[in-house]
Amino acid sequence: MRHAQLSLIVPGLFSGAGLLALIAAASAALAAPARADTPDPATFPAWRDAFAARLVSEGVRPDVRAAMMDGLEPDLRIVERDRTQPEFVRPIWQYLAGAASAERAAGGRRAAERHSAALDQVEARFEVERHILTAIWGLESAYGAIQGDFDVVRSLATLAWEGRRRDFAEAQLIAAARMIERGYATRAELKGSWAGAMGQTQFIPTTYLERAVDVDGDGRRNIWTSEADALGSAANLLVRAGWEAGAPVAIRTILPDGFDYAGWNENTRRPLRAWALDGLRPAGGEWAADDLHRTARLILPAGARGPAFLVFGNFEALMRYNNSTAYGLGVAFLARRLADGTEPPGGWPEDDPPITRSQARELQEALTALGYDTQGVDGIVGANTRAALKRFQAASGLTPDGYAGRRAYEAVMAARAAR
Numbered sequence: 001m002r003h004a005q006l007s008l009i010v011p012g013l014f015s016g017a018g019l020l021a022l023i024a025a026a027s028a029a030l031a032a033p034a035r036a037d038t039p040d041p042a043t044f045p046a047w048r049d050a051f052a053a054r055l056v057s058e059g060v061r062p063d064v065r066a067a068m069m070d071g072l073e074p075d076l077r078i079v080e081r082d083r084t085q086p087e088f089v090r091p092i093w094q095y096l097a098g099a100a101s102a103e104r105a106a107g108g109r110r111a112a113e114r115h116s117a118a119l120d121q122v123e124a125r126f127e128v129e130r131h132i133l134t135a136i137w138g139l140e141s142a143y144g145a146i147q148g149d150f151d152v153v154r155s156l157a158t159l160a161w162e163g164r165r166r167d168f169a170e171a172q173l174i175a176a177a178r179m180i181e182r183g184y185a186t187r188a189e190l191k192g193s194w195a196g197a198m199g200q201t202q203f204i205p206t207t208y209l210e211r212a213v214d215v216d217g218d219g220r221r222n223i224w225t226s227e228a229d230a231l232g233s234a235a236n237l238l239v240r241a242g243w244e245a246g247a248p249v250a251i252r253t254i255l256p257d258g259f260d261y262a263g264w265n266e267n268t269r270r271p272l273r274a275w276a277l278d279g280l281r282p283a284g285g286e287w288a289a290d291d292l293h294r295t296a297r298l299i300l301p302a303g304a305r306g307p308a309f310l311v312f313g314n315f316e317a318l319m320r321y322n323n324s325t326a327y328g329l330g331v332a333f334l335a336r337r338l339a340d341g342t343e344p345p346g347g348w349p350e351d352d353p354p355i356t357r358s359q360a361r362e363l364q365e366a367l368t369a370l371g372y373d374t375q376g377v378d379g380i381v382g383a384n385t386r387a388a389l390k391r392f393q394a395a396s397g398l399t400p401d402g403y404a405g406r407r408a409y410e411a412v413m414a415a416r417a418a419r
């Protein structure tokens with residue numbers, strides 16, 4: 001996805017398929033190299049020979065080893081992409097507006113109409129709703145139109161040689177070898193994104209081996225040119241991650257006056273009944289009685305001044321597909337727009353955008369100096385940084401929502417300067 005049309009970022013450790021977390025998506029034009037040193041291509045043959053020996057020890061068939069490794073050279077474009085970190089973090093509201101745009105929804109309706117038989121078949125077999133599958137399809141590959149045409153073996157070999165993500169890349173290469181060995185794809189057919197995500201579902205090789213399925217019955221799990229196989233493979237991934245048909249993904253929620261932000265934690269799951277007793281209510285209508293027993297956690301993707309969402313088990317299944325809050329909400333809102341035309345929610349704090357990478361480094365340094373340890377300074381706002389910011393906000397009489405926007409940044413820098 002993102003891969004092409006939604007600009008990239010961070011491979012999620014738990015990413016089932018898609019590699020790139022979208023929440024930090026930024027324009028490549030604004031990107032700056034994170035590291036200047038480029039590895040010397042003269043060192044590639046040493047990695048190649050060592051990995052070829054590993055394929056022998058893994059028992060990979062000689063003809064498959066030869067097909068993968070003979071004459072293999074690094075692709076230096078991959079090194080550049082892997083080492084380029086965007087300075088500007090794209091606001092989630094911009095991401096969601098694009099993910100669930102009218103244009104993408106219109107494209108989704110056309111694609112779903114064209115492939116309604118495949119969607120019928122997949123819905124019946126896996127009990128995953130067609131709008132969800134269509135939304136994933138749209139975000140992953142623009143409904144199959146943008147799958148990436150990088151040579152996946154060469155891309156992964158380059159990542160393995162470069163070394164920043166060697167273990168990941170070598171595990172993917174071994175999975176790619178199994179795909180060729182078992183006749184799932186030829187060496188030449190392994191095409192995908194620069195980071196190794198393939199086909200209409202953008203599965204990496206390990207995910208392909210674990211989750212891809214043959215739905216159209218031709219004996220091949222073809223996620224590249226069979227919509228039935230691709231959509232079925234996405235559905236299978238979700239079912240194996242606990243998808244529950246008919247259950248909600250994310251519900252926009254109104255918080256009660258005096259909500260206890262300090263006591264809130266974005267990872268705490270509670271039955272919806274408990275949230276309702278605390279005074280949380282849905283943005284429209286009433287809670288469905290069938291949902292009251294379901295557990296949900298409360299997320300505030302842009303802090304207390306933006307919309308709040310209760311996210312359910314189906315949201316966590318989407319996190320297994322791509323470990324990004326923005327992605328999960330993007331799928332939910334695109335699916336909703338496909339279903340009934342509802343636009344993605346507004347009410348975002350557009351005057352308080354997320355801080356840049358270098359500002360995040362300054363924020364982390366300042367918070368740590370002030371006694372709110374962020375567990376490191378890496379320019380990436382994660383759970384530790386949000387928790388430290390929350391403690392600073394609580395101690396400073398600010399709403400402790402942990403949202404690292406420009407306002408919070410300025411408050412922290414002012415406190416640091418006053419020290």
Ligand SMILES: [Ca+2]
Pocket residue numbers: 213214215216217218219220221222226229
């Ligand atoms: Ca097939």
